[in-house]
Each structure stands twice: as structure tokens, then as C-alpha cells.
Amino acid sequence: MSMHAPSHDLPLMFVEAGILAGEVTILDNISLTLNAGAPTVLIGPNGAGKTTLLRAAMGLIPVTHGRITWGGNETAAPARRAFVFQRPAMLRRSTEGNVHYALAAAGVPHGQRYDRAAELLTLVGLDGFGSRPARRLSGGEQQRVALARALARDPAVLFLDEPTASLDPHATKAIEDIVSNVAARGVKVVMSTHDLGQAKRLAGDLVLLHRGRLIESGPAAQFFADPRTEEASKFIAGELLI
Numbered sequence: 001m002s003m004h005a006p007s008h009d010l011p012l013m014f015v016e017a018g019i020l021a022g023e024v025t026i027l028d029n030i031s032l033t034l035n036a037g038a039p040t041v042l043i044g045p046n047g048a049g050k051t052t053l054l055r056a057a058m059g060l061i062p063v064t065h066g067r068i069t070w071g072g073n074e075t076a077a078p079a080r081r082a083f084v085f086q087r088p089a090m091l092r093r094s095t096e097g098n099v100h101y102a103l104a105a106a107g108v109p110h111g112q113r114y115d116r117a118a119e120l121l122t123l124v125g126l127d128g129f130g131s132r133p134a135r136r137l138s139g140g141e142q143q144r145v146a147l148a149r150a151l152a153r154d155p156a157v158l159f160l161d162e163p164t165a166s167l168d169p170h171a172t173k174a175i176e177d178i179v180s181n182v183a184a185r186g187v188k189v190v191m192s193t194h195d196l197g198q199a200k201r202l203a204g205d206l207v208l209l210h211r212g213r214l215i216e217s218g219p220a221a222q223f224f225a226d227p228r229t230e231e232a233s234k235f236i237a238g239e240l241l242i
């Protein structure tokens with residue numbers, strides 16, 4: 001599998017970007033640069049704007065203020081991005097069928113799909129699950145199918161919205177291992193989580209959002225050791241941001 005981010009997709013930059021829905025400001029004046037390398041993890045309480053930021057970066061919703069650029073370009077091909085939703089829907093097919101469908105949608109030639117699907121199912125630890133109905137898999141297994149489908153596009157940037165929400169520790173560990181593995185292959189992972197421990201385990205960079213505003217961002221080690229804002233200090237200490 002040729003998983004690597006060509007430099008022209010990154011950096012992904014938010015330049016004074018904002019999103020208004022009617023009168024409501026959902027994202028407010030976000031300036032943020034996402035570079036190649038270890039995962040960027042978005043944290044913040046419910047309603048902070050994490051999902052909206054990910055969706056805007058993917059190009060699923062337009063910004064109403066400012067802009068988002070890819071490698072300095074506002075029109076980079078979205079084919080190089082993939083998105084896994086918080087509650088991914090399985091097609092009414094086998095596990096393998098779900099991945100085949102994604103490979104077909106990604107334009108992978110018919111003759112290569114069988115091998116690629118097997119490779120992807122191995123990557124997400126689902127060897128031997130190929131013929132099972134995807135909708136009968138556990139939540140964690142379905143999340144892994146969703147990851148395999150997203151990787152079928154051979155993305156340069158992979159967006160994951162709370163990929164382990166509602167999973168138990170064992171299933172969470174499996175997903176985190178896949179994320180680390182994919183990141184080590186050169187895919188830029190941009191993900192949200194409400195799990196501070198997960199942010200510590202996975203993040204190269206951290207971004208703290210609160211009420212649609214970017215409170216603090218930077219290398220994870222620095223963020224945890226030496227937060228610069230009161231909000232970040234509180235969040236790290238496990239206090240509620242309200």
C-alpha cells in the first residue's frame with residue numbers, strides 16, 4: 001500500500017476561518033496550521049466545535065469567513081482526504097463487501113480490489129472477518145471497518161471524529177493501535193476526542209477548542225507540561241469548561 005502524504009496536500013491551514021449558522025457562531029476566527037507528522041488531536045467539551053472544524057477541513061461544509069488552504073491552495077483535490085464519522089453506517093453487505101465498495105468508489109481497478117481489501121482488513125485487524133455481515137459486528141469492529149473503508153482512498157489526510165466514543169478499553173486500544181500504525185505510514189491523522197488520556201497517547205499536536213474558539217494549540221508535550229491559558233490548565237486538571 002502506498003500510504004504517504006505528498007507535500008502538496010499539507011500544510012492544511014485555517015486562516016481566520018469562521019462558520020456562522022444563522023445568528024449562531026459555531027467557529028470563530030480560527031487560525032491553525034496542520035503540518036505533516038504525528039496526529040493533531042482536537043479536544044474540548046461537547047459543543048466546542050470539534051466536529052464542525054473537522055467537517056470544514058474535509059470540505060463537507062463551507063466556511064463563512066476566512067479560508068482554508070491545502071498546501072497553499074484553496075482547491076486541492078478532496079480525493080486525498082478521508083473522513084470517519086462518529087457513528088459510521090455499515091452497508092448491508094459483508095465486511096469485505098464494505099471495503100470493496102469503498103475501493104470501487106476510490107477508483108481502484110477491479111483486478112486490484114481483492115488484494116487491497118485483504119491488505120486493509122489485515123491492517124485493521126479484521127483478518128477472517130471478511131465474510132461476516134458488517135452490521136452484525138461489534139461497535140469496535142464496525143469502527144475498524146470504517147477505518148479500512150476510509151483508507152481505501154489512500155488518503156494523505158485522515159479525519160477521525162471521536163473514533164472511540166462509546167467503545168470499551170479493549171476496543172479503544174485496537175483503534176489507537178491502528179491510528180498509530182497509519183500515522184507511522186505517513187498519513188496525517190486529524191482527530192477529535194473527549195478522552196484526555198487518548199490525546200496524551202496519540203497526539204503530536206493538540207488543539208483545545210471551547211465555544212467555537214481556538215483556546216490553545218501546540219506540541220502535545222508542551223501543552224500538558226506548560227499550558228499557557230487558564231482554560232487549558234483547567235481542562236488538563238479535569239475541571240469542567242463551561
Ligand SMILES: Nc1ncnc2c1ncn2[C@@H]1O[C@H](COP(=O)(O)OP(=O)(O)O)[C@@H](O)[C@H]1O
Binds near residue numbers: 026044052
Ligand atoms: N448546522 C448547525 N446549525 C446550528 N448550530 C450548529 C450546527 N452545527 C453545529 N451546531 C452547533 O455548534 C456547536 C458546535 O458543534 P460541534 O462541532 O458538533 O461540537 P463538538 O463536536 O465539539 O461537540 C454546538 O453548539 C452545535 O449545537
Ligand SMILES: [Mg+2]
Binds near residue numbers: 050052161162
Ligand atoms: Mg463532535
